[in-house]
Amino acid sequence: MTFETVFKQPLDRRGFLGALGGAAAWMAAGIPKPARAAAARIVVVGGGFGGATAAKYIAQWGGAGVSVTLVEPNARHVSCILSNLVLNDRIKLAGLGFGYDKLKQRYGIEVVADRAVAADPDAGKLDLASGITVDFDRLVIAPGIAFDPVPGLETPEQQILVPHAWVAGPQTQTLRDQLNAMRDGGTVVMSIPRSPYRCPPGPYERACVIADFLKRRKPRSKLVLLDANADIQAEPLMFRQAFAQLYAGRLEYVPNAEVRRVSFEGGRKLAWVSDGLDGETAWRADVLNVIPRNTAARLAHDIGVVNVNGRWAGVDPLTYASTAAPRIHVIGDAQGTGLPKAGHIANSEAKICADAIVRLINGWPVDEPVRMQSVVANSACFSPITYDTASWLNAVFAYDAASGSMKRVDASFGEAPTRSKDNFEQMLKWAARLFDDTFA
Numbered sequence: 001m002t003f004e005t006v007f008k009q010p011l012d013r014r015g016f017l018g019a020l021g022g023a024a025a026w027m028a029a030g031i032p033k034p035a036r037a038a039a040a041r042i043v044v045v046g047g048g049f050g051g052a053t054a055a056k057y058i059a060q061w062g063g064a065g066v067s068v069t070l071v072e073p074n075a076r077h078v079s080c081i082l083s084n085l086v087l088n089d090r091i092k093l094a095g096l097g098f099g100y101d102k103l104k105q106r107y108g109i110e111v112v113a114d115r116a117v118a119a120d121p122d123a124g125k126l127d128l129a130s131g132i133t134v135d136f137d138r139l140v141i142a143p144g145i146a147f148d149p150v151p152g153l154e155t156p157e158q159q160i161l162v163p164h165a166w167v168a169g170p171q172t173q174t175l176r177d178q179l180n181a182m183r184d185g186g187t188v189v190m191s192i193p194r195s196p197y198r199c200p201p202g203p204y205e206r207a208c209v210i211a212d213f214l215k216r217r218k219p220r221s222k223l224v225l226l227d228a229n230a231d232i233q234a235e236p237l238m239f240r241q242a243f244a245q246l247y248a249g250r251l252e253y254v255p256n257a258e259v260r261r262v263s264f265e266g267g268r269k270l271a272w273v274s275d276g277l278d279g280e281t282a283w284r285a286d287v288l289n290v291i292p293r294n295t296a297a298r299l300a301h302d303i304g305v306v307n308v309n310g311r312w313a314g315v316d317p318l319t320y321a322s323t324a325a326p327r328i329h330v331i332g333d334a335q336g337t338g339l340p341k342a343g344h345i346a347n348s349e350a351k352i353c354a355d356a357i358v359r360l361i362n363g364w365p366v367d368e369p370v371r372m373q374s375v376v377a378n379s380a381c382f383s384p385i386t387y388d389t390a391s392w393l394n395a396v397f398a399y400d401a402a403s404g405s406m407k408r409v410d411a412s413f414g415e416a417p418t419r420s421k422d423n424f425e426q427m428l429k430w431a432a433r434l435f436d437d438t439f440a
Ligand SMILES: Cc1cc2nc3c(=O)[nH]c(=O)nc-3n(C[C@H](O)[C@H](O)[C@H](O)COP(=O)(O)OP(=O)(O)OC[C@H]3O[C@@H](n4cnc5c(N)ncnc54)[C@H](O)[C@@H]3O)c2cc1C
Pocket: 045, 046, 047, 048, 049, 050, 051, 071, 072, 073, 074, 077, 079, 080, 081, 082, 083, 084, 114, 115, 116, 117, 142, 143, 144, 145, 165, 166, 167, 168, 198, 199, 202, 297, 299, 331, 332, 333, 334, 341, 342, 343, 344, 345, 346, 380, 381, 382, 383
């Protein structure tokens, strides 16, 4: 499998349109859109990888038949993708921010700087924090994730002392600054939450980036990696090799170690994990990076669409319509199909959802055999292993009509045979294409 076959094709727009027959085929063939009395009002909440992509493609494919409103409180979305590279100064956080001007200018999307707080799917009304109510025919939410509370990290001050940096932004910069300020000979402790969580290889990638930073800049320091899971959750061969060889003596990997609470002792931070009996063991850190257990973002809980293990929003993978409220579609990390929680996947889901919405508002079927066969989501993740080398992991998931779920296409599954500088360069190109496809 070459890089081109693995990564270029899934992001190639014509390739995607060809694969997703529906609205795309209709657009490409120039078939006139059926007349509608009024444009369908589609409201999208969340301007990250899922929401921005959905707004763009619904506006493009829906044409004059839709009006698209994007609700997002922040003027710019800060990409988590590549954000681990801020920690070792490989890139600047400012370079990962994306505004919404192009979505407004190119596709006529109305962007509302506000936070959604409640929705009534029967009445088709979305309430915003400012007090405004927006009417919708269909609502798409892509609000991302929230975190379980960690005892000891209740206050904003404690959360700055122990950042998760699992939503890119100010916490990413804080963690970078803490690593830089740490004395040589210090200990960094980082924790990985129970699966499923945002970006399966991401924490192991972060561990490599931090270990590489320590190796180069603070060689007497070490990193302890506390994993709530029994084993490495993605690219196990690559990461096991990196931990055992590149970072031998510098990185200690501890499986089955879920952080239960955090406390503070002088200038040090303590992460408490079960000792396997009745007690607890404390890991002492100069820099502590606890990533709490993930769940769907608060909005999904508040509007009543979280119905998978009390954590994620169940959806029909053909349309991303909520199984609790079918006029609400849920895409991205908040959804509970079992697909990996990744930006590239969120971008794929957004296009499947956009195609379904254009079909549904026009009264076209979403379950024709040809469409079901082309409901495909691609997950690509590159992982920096050192300052200038990376690995990659690719998996394609296709709709399985018999089970009504997304299943991994085994032939598509691939991992980089080795880390390389070329992979690192390809990672930057892949990310640039994904950013472009989402925000431009
Ligand atoms: C360190 C790291 C590295 C990663 N690397 C990769 C990678 O290499 N490849 C990959 O594919 N994925 C990667 N990911 C995962 C990827 O970033 C996420 O899967 C992706 O961001 C999910 O997209 P989303 O649209 O669901 O959520 P987000 O991108 O988090 O967007 C959610 C948006 O919703 C907004 N929002 C939330 N609540 C509301 C509300 N009530 N009203 C209005 N707006 C709201 C937020 O402000 C935000 O802009 C990485 C993640 C991390 C943390």
